[in-house]
Amino acid sequence: MLGCLVALSGCGAAQKPGARSEDTVLALARALSEGKLDVAYALMSPEYKQHVSFEQWQKQLTENPQELTETSSQLTHLQPPTREEAYVRYGDDGELRLRKVEGRWLVDSDVLSFYDQSTPRAALVAFVRAMEAKRYDVVMRLIPNADKEGMTTDGMATAWAGEAREEVERMLTSLHDHRDDPIEIAGDHATMAYGERRRVQFVREDGVWKIEDPQ
Secondary structure, three states: OOOHHHHHOOOOHHHOOOOOOHHHHHHHHHHHOOHHHHHHHHOOOOHHHHHHHHHHHHHHHHOHHHHHHHHHHHHHOOOOOOOEEEEEOOOOOOOEEEEEEEEEEEOOOOOOOOOOOOHHHHHHHHHHHHHHHHHHHHHHHHHHHOOOOOOOOHHHHHHHHHHOOOHHHHHHHHHHHHHOOOOOEEOOOOEEEEOEEEEEEEEEOOOOEOOOOOO
């Protein structure tokens, strides 16, 4: 991989997406290390750009010069073999992960995992789906242990079907609309800011992601 970096360093191709995923990562590393933030930003996906403007991107990087240097350096040290993955959306909230194995794309998701908690985003989708289906037993699994004291599925059904119903429905609609917003992960904790000054906190417990009471 370092040989690829040397080969790319002498030509403009290092600043363009490549046919291989490694080429794009190395192009990003070079653009960041050279301070060409506009070039680096051009390598980001259209979906990413919808949520993060160039001004936000530039501000984040210029305010964290040490982290930028460390990241651009680390990106050059790819660990072969590169694992190529793809994600496809289906239905309303379904998502499948595929992995390329010996030139063939194979499904790498648990298709029968209806309430996945393997990632913060999966936990968010599971929470919204469980609430809409009134599967309060599933909602209980998605709640951090520290927040479960005194909670029951019956109590949850009563509380969320009463006066709080309209508020809960508005929250679920907002979460559904923002389910693709960026999520910042730091160790066993994650945060998703959405809407106007709203945020969702996640925590990883027992190897799965759980969602704290959304705002």
